[in-house]
Amino acid sequence: MKSSLPADGEPLGHFVSATPFDPSITEKLTPEQERIYLASQLRLMWWKFRRHKAAVISGVFLLVLYASILICEFLAPYNLENRNVKAIYMPPQSVHLFHEGSFVGPFVYGTKLELNMETLKREYAVDPNVIHKLRFFCRGDSYEFWGLFESDVHLFCPAEGGNAYLLGTDRLGRDVLSRMIYGTRISLTIGLIGITVSFILGITIGGMAGYYGGWVDHIVQRIIEVLQSLPSIPLWLALAAIMPVTWSPILVYFGITIILGLIDWTGLARAVRSKLLSLREEEYVMAAELMGASPPRVIFRHLIPGFMSHLIASATITIPTMILGETALSFLGLGLRPPVTSWGVLLNEAQNINVVALYPWLILPVVPVILVILAFNFLGDGLRDAADPYH
Template identity: 50%
Template structure:
């Protein structure tokens, strides 16, 4: 005993006590949500993807202010005009470089054989640009009359087309920014709708089992077996042509959400089947909790992180579905502006041959958004299980 006591005094205890403020022991006392947050922020790719997603939603939220001009403003004199680049210096009369942010205008030539106009950048036409400039009037969020734009030509009589123009001379950058609001919001609203349906039906199916489970699972199988494109065609054909663009927008959202809840319902059902026999559920039942309270107060909150990860991965599916519907001409149509509508407008030989930017920029926005959501969803899915290695 004396030797043991002397050894402990010399070497110290085998397990060091937890000391307040000791960074090495933070993980040992952290709660589950703290562990989830720490694991997510350790994934740099997922964090960067989350920043990109938030940036897209910021653009959609302040589309009127960020867009250089109105998305419906036609400029017939500059149809299919190429993108302009921003330069920051000009050479004055004494060959000195002077600070002046500007874009260069266009010069027009006519093909004598086809009598088709074409545009090129005119190096001598200087159009000064600035921040917070006066431009096309708009109603911010449909409530406030404003005419201030983040960036644009200082002289409102000139136009700036950083991404080029379409067949009617409309600024593609402005249309892309306005399209961000529609495409990103339709994915979010569609996921919220499918989330409610999928979570409720999946919870009922997994908790009660029996005939309830059989009926819901057969419904899921029927919806999953339906051919998607013919079903979209039929539902889109049933939409009256007299409906307003806003009504069509919500109808497309409803169509997409009604076909996208089955995967989430199966995920939730599987988790409920695994958790309904756990000790905390049995304890809640013995304590007198109602079945509704057991489902929505005890079991469902334990699935929050998992559902959040699944939802994050479902949003890009919604965005792609809306883009595909509009691209095929059975979704949103002008004057509504979305990424799918922009791609549908570019379906002609001249756009592909002489104005590739009409396809590149909307398609690039869709690809970047889908990849960002996928990386974000993967990071959240890994973080949802912080105890995995």
């Protein structure tokens, strides 16, 4: 029988055994097969993730948002302290490129303020004779960049002496767009810090319950059942209400974050516990124990990576849940408080239905909340499928 072993000098990696019982019979891999068989686990996950178009788009969208929180002072055309008493409740201004058939560039028309004496509503009429051009990479309101140094450079701002409120203004004449950009920093980071607290508690407590079982499992299960039996919103309200009003905005921020993390760990702990109960009897777990591995090493090094796809999906679902929690608390006036600005704080001004009916642009901060939640859900679906070895 003619041998099919590789010729002298030919790498063995190009050959694979056709049957596990006869190493003399070999079959050469095609370049495509070699590319797949020799790829790392992370590369395989990346290839599967790229096929999920909605997840890729959502991931790019979230990356852009999280990158924007680093330079929100630069992106916002006005700073948080800027108020224009002559532009209270001004509606959004439209951006134009042409004026009377001539190209001018991006600009907004001026406005004329009139007070309706019947409804006492401020009414703004467009003045086509006044043009406020938009400048890019311009100097405007001064700000402290991350508290490190002062600057006044903005991505765009109106011409000197003009105004440009692309999403309107609030009851104090503050630019809604700028406040939404600043609010992105708080609303997005509170989810990341909260999920860190939740995952540490959930994986640790759930891992101990699933690995040890017995009385440890019984105690953990009873604690989880008690916490899950409590209504979420009243519990949030009670915990948020006990925070002293004398606390600084930073302390309130971290207090809300810890509250969200302490409440949300129960679901993850139960999922980790059920998975570890089925995996702790596997042979590789017994082998690790016989080699002297400690319980924490067995849990975090051998058991937790076995269901990483579930943890990824849980993370992408938990983050928007915490963003919604902070938004709800701030909307009800029991969460973050001014001068801290978040999407929930901005929506606090839209509590009165009469105000929303007269000035509907005040409810615009709910749009990024919806988009972020949808993006996290799509991203979670793509990451879960990519990390699942059986998908």
